[in-house]
Amino acid sequence: MKKLIKNGTLFLNHTFTQQDLLIEDDKIKAIGIDLADEFSDIDLIIDAEGLIVTPGLVDVHVHYREPGFEYKETIKTGSLAAAHGGFTTVGAMPNLDPVPDTVAHFEEIKRRNKKDGQVHIQQYAAITKDRTSEELVDFEGLKKAGAFAFTNDGSGIQTAGTMYLAMTEAARVKLPLVSHVEDNSLLFGGVMNEGVRAKNLGLPGIMGIVESSQLARDLMLAQKTGVHYHMCHVSTKESVELIRIAKGHGINVTCEVSPHHLLLTDSDIHMDNGNYKMNPPLRTEDDRLALIEGLLDGTIDMIATDHAPHSEEEKQDSMIDAAFGITGSETAFSLLYTKMVKTGILTLTQLIILMSENPAKTFNLESGLLEPGMMADISLFDISHEQTIRESDYISKGKNTPFTGQKIYGTTIVTMVSGEIKYDNRKVE
Template sequence: MKKLIKNGTVFLNHSFSQQDILIEDDKIKAIGTNLADELSNVDLVIDAEHLIVTPGLIDVHVHYREPGFEYKETIKTGSQAAARGGFTTVGAMPNLDPVPDTLEHFAEIKRRNQKDGQVHISQYAAITKGRTSEELVNFGELKKAGAFAFTNDGSGIQTAGTMYLAMKEAVKVNLPLVSHVEDNSLLFGGVMNEGIRAKNLGLPGIMGIVESSQLARDLMLAQKTGVHYHMCHVSTKESVELIRLAKSHGINVSCEVSPHHLLLTDSDIHMDNGNFKMNPPLRTEENRLALIEGLLDGTIDMIATDHAPHSEDEKRGSMLNAAFGITGSETAFPLLYTRMVKTGILTLAQLIVLMSETPAKQFNLNGGTLEPGSVADIAIFDITNEQTINEADYVSKGKNSPFTGKKIYGETMLTLVSGEIKYDSRKVE
């Protein structure tokens, strides 16, 4: 089947120009300004006039909850939400039941991903058995099964020796080791950032050193082993400084930042509201500015949503009892475009690269750029018309977002995955 995207402003070779894109089956056949002759030969024409056409976005950090927690999210609903957000490839985390820590468990989750996924789903394997133990998984076996990286996301690895041995195994199979950095011994029951706001709300705080102390340990181990070490959801200025220093010493480290840590601080928490409970927590304005600086100077490599859906009951009431995490797949691009591009902090080109090309390169994933011969993973956005984030519009089962009701630009109009339309908010010819 042939499709033609015409009249769009296409992000090509790090710049924007009006181009047409011809798609044949699952591949981009041609990109150019003289494709009108193909109109009589195509099955579907998509008019993208006044719209931005980009590579499909790539999110290396999502939680799809299946198997084990389907009441929160399923592979189908989670990947539909990704498509609605303009994402065509995601990395699915392993905090599931059963955990993908054996060949059998991993194969079953991979089968489900392939059956129900609406986008390309790359599956993480756990680092340790059960994801919280000290016993390492079989790295070689899980790589052969299709694991693209290893992580215990949701839990920090508490023992330095376990982390060291895991890094050595990751080096052997030449895959990234992805770390949720959190020293449990320093948590003391915290539910939000330690500071004035936590004190005023009467809530126990989470110190920044919970993150940075374990990161410092891991960076020294990464230097020793030579592993590609990737840090999830960096949130503190100390962590940014440590990663910047590590990169200057040639340590093979990359990291991601989540949209909510770039856009919100603990000062935005005006009441004890479970929808503001996330891990790591929202930090101070000083930390937020350090994250932006790290993004601009290349210390922080990419943006990842940490899409973490929960049921309404799990987020209702006090942060003392609510689950950690917020949804993000459907709101990430428009929020970042509205708050960071329209305000001049980032250029649109920078935002697209941070959400597509860089994660593809760091994790050796397909996609991230538009070019003839590549798989037709494409997103089309409207950056001119204002919209409101409405809870009723969420495709995800999770409605747990502090951004509901916000005004945004950058709505996804169309998402194509391997040339197939997986999300369409507009009429096509």
């Protein structure tokens, strides 16, 4: 089957150009001018006039909750939410029940992903048994089963010896080790960033050194082992500087930042509201500015949502009792376009690269570019018209975000995965 996207502004070779794009079955067949004149047997035409046409976005950090926590999210609802946000490839975290810490558990989750996934789902395997123990998993066996990386996301690895051995194994099988950086001994029951706002709200704080102290340990271990070490959701200025220094010393480290840490600070928390409880927490304005600087100078490699859906009951109480986490798949691109591109902090080119090409390259995924022969993973966005983020539009089961009600540009119009339309917010010819 052939599909033609015409009259759109395509993101090609880091520039924008008015061209058509032809899809045959699951691949990009051709890119050029007036392709309808060259190819007569086209089955479907999508008029993208006024829209930008980009590679499908890549999000290496999502939580789909299945198996074990389907009341929060399922593979189907989570991956449909990803398509709603323009994402065509995601990396699904392993904090599930059962944890993908054995080949059998991993293969069962992989089977579910294939059956119900609406986008390409790359599945993480755990680093240790049950994700919180000190016993390493079978790295080689899990790689053969299809793991694209290893992580205990949601839990930091508390013992340096365990982390060293895990890095050694990950380096041996040549896959990234992805770290949730958090020293539990420094948490002291905190629920938001330690600072004036936490004190005013009467809430226990989380110090920045919870993150940066364990990161410093990990970077030295990464230098020793030579592993590709990737840090999840960097949030503090100290962490940015540590990663900058490590890269300068040739350590093979990459990292991601989440949209909420770029857009919000603890000063935005005006009351005890569970929707502002996330891990790591919203930090200070100095931290936020350091994250932006890290994006601009290449210290931070990509943007990843950390899409973490929860039920309404789990987020409606005080931050003391609420679950950690914020959704992000459906709002990330539009919020970042509105608040960072339209304000001149990032260019649209930079944003697209940070959300497509860079994560794909970092994790060796065959996506992130519009080129003939590539998989037809394509997103169409409207950056010209203002919309409102409405809870009724969410496809995810999770509604836990403080961004509902905001005015945004950059809404997703069409998302295609392997040439199939998975999200469609317009009529096609």
